[in-house]
Structure formats: C-alpha cells, structure tokens
Amino acid sequence: MTRHLVPVAVGSGVAAAHEGGALGTVVGTFRHGFYVRAEGRLYAVAGPSVAPGPIHLILESPPAGVPEGLTVWMDGGMLCSTEWRIGLTGAPVYAPLLPGPSALRLAGPYLGEMLDRLTVPPDLRSSWDQVRQAVAAGDLPRSRALLEGRGGGLTPTGDDLLSGVLLVHAWNGGDRQSLGRVAEEAATTDLSRSFLVWAARGQSIATVHDLVASAALEEAADFEEVVAQVSAIGGSSGIALLWGIGLAVASVTTAGAASPTA
Amino acid sequence: MSVTPVVELPEAVDVVNIGLPLFESALRSQGQPVIGVDWRIPGGGEPRIVAALARLLGPGTDRIDRANAEVLRRLDEGVPMLVGIDRAGAVIEGMGERDILHCGPAIAWEDMPDPLQRSVRAAVVAEGWADDVDGAGGLVEAGEVHLRPANEHRTVVPMATSIGPSAPVYVVHDEAGSSTAYSSINQGSGAVQWFGVDSDAAIDRLRFVRDKLGPVLAEALATNGPVDVFALAAQGVPMGDDVHMRVQATTNLFLRDLLPSLVRSTHAAAAEVATFLSANHLMFLNVAMAAAKSLVEWASEVPDSSIVTTMSRNGSTYGVRLAGGGDWFLAPSPPVQDALYYPGFGPETSAPDIGDSAVLELVGLGGPAAANSPAVAGFLGGRMSHAIAATRSMQRICAGESARFRLPILDNVGTPLGVDVRKVVELGITPAVNTGIIHATDGSGQVGAGVAWAPLGCFVDALLDLDRRLA
Numbered sequence: 095m096t097r098h099l100v101p102v103a104v105g106s107g108v109a110a111a112h113e114g115g116a117l118g119t120v121v122g123t124f125r126h127g128f129y130v131r132a133e134g135r136l137y138a139v140a141g142p143s144v145a146p147g148p149i150h151l152i153l154e155s156p157p158a159g160v161p162e163g164l165t166v167w168m169d170g171g172m173l174c175s176t177e178w179r180i181g182l183t184g185a186p187v188y189a190p191l192l193p194g195p196s197a198l199r200l201a202g203p204y205l206g207e208m209l210d211r212l213t214v215p216p217d218l219r220s221s222w223d224q225v226r227q228a229v230a231a232g233d234l235p236r237s238r239a240l241l242e243g244r245g246g247g248l249t250p251t252g253d254d255l256l257s258g259v260l261l262v263h264a265w266n267g268g269d270r271q272s273l274g275r276v277a278e279e280a281a282t283t284d285l286s287r288s289f290l291v292w293a294a295r296g297q298s299i300a301t302v303h304d305l306v307a308s309a310a311l312e313e314a315a316d317f318e319e320v321v322a323q324v325s326a327i328g329g330s331s332g333i334a335l336l337w338g339i340g341l342a343v344a345s346v347t348t349a350g351a352a353s354p355t356a
Numbered sequence: 357m358s359v360t361p362v363v364e365l366p367e368a369v370d371v372v373n374i375g376l377p378l379f380e381s382a383l384r385s386q387g388q389p390v391i392g393v394d395w396r397i398p399g400g401g402e403p404r405i406v407a408a409l410a411r412l413l414g415p416g417t418d419r420i421d422r423a424n425a426e427v428l429r430r431l432d433e434g435v436p437m438l439v440g441i442d443r444a445g446a447v448i449e450g451m452g453e454r455d456i457l458h459c460g461p462a463i464a465w466e467d468m469p470d471p472l473q474r475s476v477r478a479a480v481v482a483e484g485w486a487d488d489v490d491g492a493g494g495l496v497e498a499g500e501v502h503l504r505p506a507n508e509h510r511t512v513v514p515m516a517t518s519i520g521p522s523a524p525v526y527v528v529h530d531e532a533g534s535s536t537a538y539s540s541i542n543q544g545s546g547a548v549q550w551f552g553v554d555s556d557a558a559i560d561r562l563r564f565v566r567d568k569l570g571p572v573l574a575e576a577l578a579t580n581g582p583v584d585v586f587a588l589a590a591q592g593v594p595m596g597d598d599v600h601m602r603v604q605a606t607t608n609l610f611l612r613d614l615l616p617s618l619v620r621s622t623h624a625a626a627a628e629v630a631t632f633l634s635a636n637h638l639m640f641l642n643v644a645m646a647a648a649k650s651l652v653e654w655a656s657e658v659p660d661s662s663i664v665t666t667m668s669r670n671g672s673t674y675g676v677r678l679a680g681g682g683d684w685f686l687a688p689s690p691p692v693q694d695a696l697y698y699p700g701f702g703p704e705t706s707a708p709d710i711g712d713s714a715v716l717e718l719v720g721l722g723g724p725a726a727a728n729s730p731a732v733a734g735f736l737g738g739r740m741s742h743a744i745a746a747t748r749s750m751q752r753i754c755a756g757e758s759a760r761f762r763l764p765i766l767d768n769v770g771t772p773l774g775v776d777v778r779k780v781v782e783l784g785i786t787p788a789v790n791t792g793i794i795h796a797t798d799g800s801g802q803v804g805a806g807v808a809w810a811p812l813g814c815f816v817d818a819l820l821d822l823d824r825r826l827a
Binding site: 121283 | 376
C-alpha cells in the first residue's frame with residue numbers, strides 16, 4: 095500500500111535535484127530519515143527533529159523503513175516512490191531571509207567575539223594558518239584548495255568551513271556564478287557538494303540564518319542559544335561552519351563589500 | 357643523543373572504504389581507485405536483535421549448525437525428478453474443487469494487488485465458474501471461491517499466477533526425501549495471466565495450457581520417463597542460465613530430452629503445442645521451481661535450523677519461513693530495485709515484487725547463480741563484475757555451497773546454498789532475487805525485469821522467533 099507522507103518544509107534543492115526528470119535513488123539512511131541522490135545531487139528526507147534547509151525535505155513524522163536502493167522520482171508536484179508519495183505542491187517552501195552587507199556589518203562584532211570561544215577543528219590544525227590567511231584575503235580558489243574534502247565526517251570538516259565562507263560571500267553580494275563554480279568544482283562527496291552549492295546561493299539550514307539575524311540585532315541570549323545549536327551539529331560540522339562564517343565576516347567587513355577572488 | 361625521527365609521507369594513498377558507500381562513490385567519481393567494504397552495524401545496532409544474535413551465534417551455534425548441516429544435505433543431495441503432469445485438484449493435497457491457489461503468503465481478496473486480482477479472476481473464468489471477469493470478481497467477493505496460498509499446499513507458482521483445480525501441474529518427486537511438490541505450467545510470454553493480465557486472450561491461453569499443452573506434455577513425459585530436473589539445471593548454469601530470470605539454455609535441454617516423445621504424440625494439438633514450445637524460452641522455469649519446492653519441503657522438516665525454506669511474495673507482502681518453524685514472517689513487498697524497463701514504463705508503473713519463484717534462490721539458483729549469467733549482468737549495470745557481486749553477496753549470507761551448480765567464471769565454485777537468517781540479520785544483507793516486473797494497475801502484463809532485494813524486516817522477525825524457540 096502506498097503511504098502518503100506530509101511535508102512541513104521543502105528545500106529548493108529537492109525539486110532541483112530532479113530537474114529534467116532525473117530519477118533518484120535512496121543511497122543511505124540515518125536515524126531520522128534517508129538521503130536521495132539524483133544526477134549527483136543529494137538531499138535528505140527527514141522527520142521534524144532535523145532543521146529545515148535548502149536540501150532538506152522535512153516531514154510531519156520521521157519516514158520509517160525506507161530501503162536503500164529505492165527509486166524516487168517527481169511526478170508533477172509529487173515526489174514518488176513505489177512505497178510512498180509526498181505532495182510538494184502547496185507545501186511550505188523553505189525560503190530563509192538572506193542577510194545583506196549591512197546586516198553582516200552589524201553582526202560582525204558578535205560573530206568576531208564568537209570565534210574567540212571556538213576550538214580549532216583538530217583535522218584542520220595542520221593547515222590552520224594557511225586557511226585563515228586565504229579566507230582573510232577573500233581568496234576562494236585557495237580556500238577551496240585547502241579545505242575541499244578535508245577532514246572527517248559525512249560532510250568533511252573543511253567543506254563545512256568552506257560552506258560558511260561561501261555563505262558570507264553570497265550574502266555580501268559576491269558574484270553567484272563565481273561562487274557557484276567554487277562549490278561545483280569542490281572535490282568532495284556529493285552530499286557535501288550539494289551543501290556547498292546552496293551555500294554559494296546564500297542558503298543554509300535555518301539555525302545558521304537565525305545566527306546572523308540574532309547577531310545583527312544584538313540579541314545576546316538568542317545568539318548564544320543559536321551558537322550552541324549550530325555547534326552541536328555533527329561531530330565538528332557545526333563548529334567548522336561557525337568558523338567559516340566568522341572568519342569570512344571579519345574579512346568582508348574589514349574590506350567593505352569586497353570582491354572575492356573566485 | 358636523540359635523533360628527531362623523520363616521517364616520510366607516502367606519495368600515493370590507496371583507499372579502503374568501510375561502510376557508508378557515499379565516500380566510495382565520491383572517490384570513484386574523482387578517478388581515485390578505492391576498495392569498498394560493505395559493512396554495517398550488526399543487527400542495525402538494535403539491542404534486542406544484537407542480544408538474539410549473540411545467543412544464536414554463541415551458545416546456540418552448535419545446535420543450529422548441526423541442524424543446518426542436515427538442511428544443506430537435503431537441499432544439496434535431493435534428486436527431484438519430474439514424474440508427470442496431472443490435474444491440480446486431483447493431486448494437490450487439501451486443494452478443494454472451489455479453491456484457487458495463489459502466489460505468496462495468505463492474503464484476503466480486498467488486499468490483493470491489482471495484478472493478482474486480475475489473475476484470480478482469469479483463473480475463475482478459465483475454470484468455468486463465471487462467464488466473464490466481472491462475474492468472477494463477484495464470486496470471489498461473495499466468498500464462493502476460496503483463496504489459498506499455494507506454498508501451503510506444496511505448490512509454487514511464478515509471478516502473479518493463480519490456479520484452479522482443473523489446471524495442469526508438474527509433479528516433481530524427490531525420492532531421497534519422499535517429498536512431492538507441484539508447479540503450474542508456464543504460459544509463455546506476452547499478455548498472459550501470470551503477468552497479471554485478465555483479457556480474453558489471457559484466459560484463452562489458460563484453456564490452451566489446460567486442454568492442449570498439458571496433455572501433450574503429459575503424454576511425452578509418460579513416454580519419456582522421469583526427468584532429472586537439477587541435472588538439466590546443472591548443465592544450464594555453465595551455459596549462462598541463472599535458472600530463474602534466464603532459463604533459455606535449460607529450456608532447450610529440457611525440450612531436447614522430450615523431443616523424441618513429443619514428435620511421436622498422437623494428440624490433435626501436437627503441432628500447435630510444438631509451435632508454442634518453440635517460442636517459449638521460459639518453459640523450464642516452473643519445472644525448476646517445483647523441483648526446488650520438493651527440496652525445501654524436505655528440508656523444512658529439520659528442527660532448530662536457521663536456514664530459510666520459504667521465501668515468497670504476493671505483491672503486497674513478502675513472507676519467509678525457517679526450517680523447523682512453520683510460521684510465516686511478513687514485511688511489505690519491495691519494489692524491484694535494479695531494473696530494466698520496456699520503453700514507456702518505469703518504477704511508477706510497476707507492481708512490487710511478486711511470485712513464488714524466489715524458492716529458486718533457496719537452492720542455489722537465481723541470485724546465487726547470477727555470476728555466470730551475462731543476461732543477469734545486463735540488469736545489474738551490464739558488467740559481469742556486477743553479476744559476480746550479486747553472487748558474492750549471496751555467499752555472505754548462505755551457510756554452504758552447492759555441489760551440483762557450479763560457476764565456471766568463479767573457478768567452478770559451487771553456487772551459494774542455504775540462506776542463513778543469522779547472517780542476513782547480522783550483516784543487513786538480504787537475498788537478491790532475479791525476477792520479472794509487471795504493470796501495477798492496468799493489466800498490460802510484463803513491463804521489465806530486474807533484481808529485487810528482499811526486505812530485512814521479515815528476516816529479523818524470523819530470527820527473533822528462532823531465538824524464542826531455542827531458549
């Protein structure tokens with residue numbers, strides 16, 4: 095019997111992965127859901143305990159018993175498999191508010207102070223000085239070369255940091271095409287690259303957008319809470335992402351609306 | 357004086373990826389060589405499953421292994437002989453004159469998927485109980501026709517087949533185990549009932565099978581004498597058959613054996629039957645299924661075993677039983693994952709996995725024999741290495757290997773034999789079943805073929821039940 099699953103937040107990366115009628119396949123499962131890959135793009139289908147994001151399809155309740163290898167496709171506005179249907183037409187689309195250069199400048203002090211409290215991810219320590227220099231200089235190709243696929247985790251630590259950098263440059267008005275190229279060309283896992291691609295478009299998970307908003311509004315309690323939430327993501331993913339945002343914000347607010355090397 | 361050690365980093369790194377394949381595929385797409393190790397947390401890490409595995413692979417091992425050795429002996433040393441063809445209602449024990457035997461575990465009419473409902477309606481019309489399929493559906497809904505799982509009557513039927521009492525069935529007897537089993541006669545390709553079609557032509561084909569094909573083959577078998585089914589299958593495997601998805605070579609061997617008797621037939625339909633046989637490359641499938649059923653029936657009498665002796669699907673549920681158990685353990689029937697479709701069809705138009713033919717995977721044929729079959733490789737990506745990988749995965753979950761079915765491509769090693777539920781649950785690897793795919797809703801018949809991976813849930817439940825029984 096086909097189950098009908100109810101979406102509560104749909105990232106733009108879900109439909110984009112199936113553009114041109116691309117068939118997807120369930121390539122992995124985790125406690126709260128599963129991953130689908132279609133034409134090299136990945137997205138996650140998960141229950142409400144996972145934060146909304148550009149490559150997240152959040153359901154009313156966690157999907158159960160989804161086998162690896164299951165084929166997934168789009169039929170009009172319906173995401174389908176032979177086991178379930180998810181109606182995407184009319185479902186709430188995840189569309190986070192993207193901060194602009196002025197919001198970044200306002201958020202700068204909070205984010206800078208945040209860096210003083212973060213530990214350096216162990217798997218980036220050996221190249222840490224070079225990473226900081228490249229990010230501070232706005233040198234995205236160099237940053238990518240130092241960070242792509244580096245470190246442990248389902249999304250490698252280096253990619254998490256790089257996604258923070260790309261987010262800031264996208265929010266600061268950087269050229270989307272150049273930023274997109276940095277993301278697309280990253281030598282890493284498909285999952286990580288999918289996050290990078292959306293970071294280059296200025297989108298990340300909801301808590302990251304809350305982070306910048308609370309910093310810009312100087313809402314100290316909210317900011318601390320969000321920092322704690324992001325820090326708790328993955329083994330070191332959240333912390334690396336915060337480093338990327340913090341370092342990049344420092345570079346762009348120092349240089350004004352900088353034109354990154356991309 | 358201390359000397360600072362010099363660390364020399366390698367110029368190249370060889371990668372072995374253990375577990376999640378996302379990393380392996382990322383490296384491959386970047387042109388890096390990588391060895392992938394398919395590792396998962398035993399039992400999914402669920403405490404009650406891990407505890408059961410610890411008992412069944414620890415203190416319970418000797419008792420289970422002794423039972424499994426006997427099961428393997430029966431699966432490997434039984435000699436199923438095709439002894440004849442007879443009327444289902446006359447030879448199948450417990451089959452009533454108003455019964456329809458269907459594939460898979462027991463299922464109510466209203467829960468049957470569309471292809472199986474169509475199949476039942478066609479069988480009812482062919483029996484002459486109703487004038488048309490609408491009337492047939494009405495009879496079943498009114499409870500005037502009894503639906504029973506073929507498996508519980510020592511019978512197996514492929515895909516969406518269902519049979520009434522007048523249908524002819526192969527009778528296969530294993531003298532070593534004194535077990536007899538039955539299967540329907542293959543209806544050929546096209547718009548036929550076993551692919552979930554209930555058109556007039558499909559019903560006419562059922563009548564042809566009953567009134568012409570069955571009698572001609574029965575006569576030929578009577579003249580020829582019993583046929584050693586697995587002796588033919590053992591020749592067919594090195595010729596590229598997996599004897600499930602592809603049975604072309606074995607069908608030819610079978611018909612070659614029967615040819616002298618067939619040409620002597622005095623039946624009026626002999627020429628028509630010969631034309632049908634020459635165009636049906638699937639003829640041996642049902643014969644092999646009946647033979648496999650006779651062996652698993654014998655093996656199922658062994659108590660305390662962890663070997664699977666029933667694996668069957670009705671298009672809605674997937675059921676397994678263990679030797680010495682008897683209870684069915686069910687999970688939703690999965691889609692056929694690795695598939696090739698006819699033009700215009702895809703997963704959205706396909707019914708879930710269906711049929712009793714997975715009995716072949718339990719005796720060393722089908723998925724276990726995939727490695728030597730270029731035809732199966734075609735469904736798995738095209739390369740023989742893909743087919744070999746399917747056999748390798750079966751090796752990991754089987755308790756032994758066949759002495760009679762051998763794989764030349766793997767240095768003549770025997771095909772994996774005896775699916776061990778402990779290994780399935782520990783490794784999270786389920787049997788690969790080579791199978792056809794039929795349309796989910798419109799009764800147009802076969803839309804492709806592929807490899808279906810059994811759902812894990814029913815194996816987990818069977819394991820937990822074995823643990824309770826042995827406590």
